[in-house]
Amino acid sequence: MDLTFSDAETGFRDELRDWFAGNDPGPEPRTADAHQAWRRDFQRRLYDGGWAAPHWPVEYGGRGATLTQSAIFFEELGRARAPLPANVLGLLLGGPTLMVWGTDEQKDRHLGPILSADEIWCQGFSEPDAGSDLAALKTRAVRDGDGWVVTGQKVWTSGAQYSKWCMLVARTDPAEARHKGLTYFLMDMEQDAVQIRPLRQITGESEFNELFIEEARIADDQVVGGAGNGWRVAMTTLMNERAGLAFFLQVRLRNLLDDLIAEAAARGRLADDLVAERLGDLHVRTELLRLTAYRGLTAIEKYGQPGPEGSLTKWMWSDANQRLAQLAADILGPDALVTGSPWAYELLRARGNSIEGGTTEILKNIVAERVLGLPRLR
Numbered sequence: 001m002d003l004t005f006s007d008a009e010t011g012f013r014d015e016l017r018d019w020f021a022g023n024d025p026g027p028e029p030r031t032a033d034a035h036q037a038w039r040r041d042f043q044r045r046l047y048d049g050g051w052a053a054p055h056w057p058v059e060y061g062g063r064g065a066t067l068t069q070s071a072i073f074f075e076e077l078g079r080a081r082a083p084l085p086a087n088v089l090g091l092l093l094g095g096p097t098l099m100v101w102g103t104d105e106q107k108d109r110h111l112g113p114i115l116s117a118d119e120i121w122c123q124g125f126s127e128p129d130a131g132s133d134l135a136a137l138k139t140r141a142v143r144d145g146d147g148w149v150v151t152g153q154k155v156w157t158s159g160a161q162y163s164k165w166c167m168l169v170a171r172t173d174p175a176e177a178r179h180k181g182l183t184y185f186l187m188d189m190e191q192d193a194v195q196i197r198p199l200r201q202i203t204g205e206s207e208f209n210e211l212f213i214e215e216a217r218i219a220d221d222q223v224v225g226g227a228g229n230g231w232r233v234a235m236t237t238l239m240n241e242r243a244g245l246a247f248f249l250q251v252r253l254r255n256l257l258d259d260l261i262a263e264a265a266a267r268g269r270l271a272d273d274l275v276a277e278r279l280g281d282l283h284v285r286t287e288l289l290r291l292t293a294y295r296g297l298t299a300i301e302k303y304g305q306p307g308p309e310g311s312l313t314k315w316m317w318s319d320a321n322q323r324l325a326q327l328a329a330d331i332l333g334p335d336a337l338v339t340g341s342p343w344a345y346e347l348l349r350a351r352g353n354s355i356e357g358g359t360t361e362i363l364k365n366i367v368a369e370r371v372l373g374l375p376r377l378r
């Protein structure tokens with residue numbers, strides 16, 4: 001593929017760079033609540049500037065950006081060291097899912113507040129016995145009058161404590177085969193029947209939560225894509241999950257690597273051959289990730305939707321990010337373990353990278369079977 005930007009793409013990038021130059025996000029707070037407030041504030045600024053979701057069609061409040069422009073947006077967001085918008089799950093997963101499967105009323109009701117960050121969204125897919133194997137989920141939804149009554153438990157629900165809406169997949173027909181009989185709901189989180197319990201992570205913060213759902217009510221008009229069609233709707237959500245982030249993640253990796261090189265230089269460690277070799281290795285991995293992310297664009301252009309290649313970039317990023325955090329710890333020694341230091345945070349937070357958004361083992365299966373065409377195990 002040709003990586004040279006067209007005039008329109010360069011113009012888009014320059015306009016965006018100008019905007020970021022006048023909208024410094026400021027230093028990144030370390031506590032979870034302050035971090036969320038920082039991200040929400042920044043999303044509102046993006047929204048006011050018309051940049052909250054450039055990849056959305058103009059009719060829904062986006063800019064109708066092309067795939068390459070959308071990639072440029074995430075690259076520039078990372079380059080400006082700006083945060084991912086607070087409502088990243090609504091912008092990247094929920095909104096695009098509604099655009100495919102939602103009714104006109106659902107789009108009218110939900111897309112605006114997603115863009116403006118007035119209503120934050122979370123993703124209620126994983127359960128204690130259903131993570132990689134999503135179709136094993138047990139949360140039940142039973143029809144009751146003109147709505148549904150939902151009971152069950154979700155886990156690892158990121159940002160649930162800040163969310164108004166949850167993309168919830170529940171079993172509505174237990175007699176059906178596993179992938180059938182599921183329905184995709186938008187559940188209002190502001191009801192007593194939904195209890196949110198934060199889970200404390202190794203970093204000390206609580207990004208994610210357990211959800212205990214005891215006869216929560218969902219109106220019929222919050223079913224997305226029709227009853228019994230939940231698996232297909234959920235796949236739309238998951239396909240969008242890995243596709244959008246690759247460009248942001250590769251720039252974030254680049255920024256961290258540049259910081260680490262500066263840190264190593266300041267400590268006189270660049271003369272150490274082993275350190276230089278490991279930094280060089282990470283530089284190559286970062287470039288590979290960037291180029292593979294661009295190659296993924298070609299696949300989307302060809303097939304009209306994100307393909308299994310997104311699994312490759314997610315796997316490459318989590319592997320490189322964990323290596324980088326470990327190298328930082330090796331270079332900084334005990335300084336990397338000081339509570340509250342950015343490198344201590346990176347080292348601890350990186351552990352989850354190979355689990356969130358699909359574990360590395362599952363991604364390797366997808367790459368083996370659907371990218372390389374190797375035989376299936378079963």
Ligand SMILES: Cc1cc2nc3c(=O)[nH]c(=O)nc-3n(C[C@H](O)[C@H](O)[C@H](O)COP(=O)(O)OP(=O)(O)OC[C@H]3O[C@@H](n4cnc5c(N)ncnc54)[C@H](O)[C@@H]3O)c2cc1C
Pocket residue numbers: 122123124125126127128129130131132133155156157158159207208352353355356357358359360361362365
């Ligand atoms: C930071 C973070 C944020 C998250 N946010 C959310 C969220 O907002 N919403 C949400 O719904 N979920 C969220 N998750 C959950 C995440 O999607 C799951 O943790 C993930 O899908 C794995 O599921 P599991 O934890 O149940 O592990 P399991 O699926 O039980 O897997 C356990 C181990 O077995 C391996 N394994 C499982 N099946 C296979 C197989 N077929 N072949 C080879 N190995 C296999 C896995 O790789 C893993 O090592 C989050 C997780 C993290 C870490």
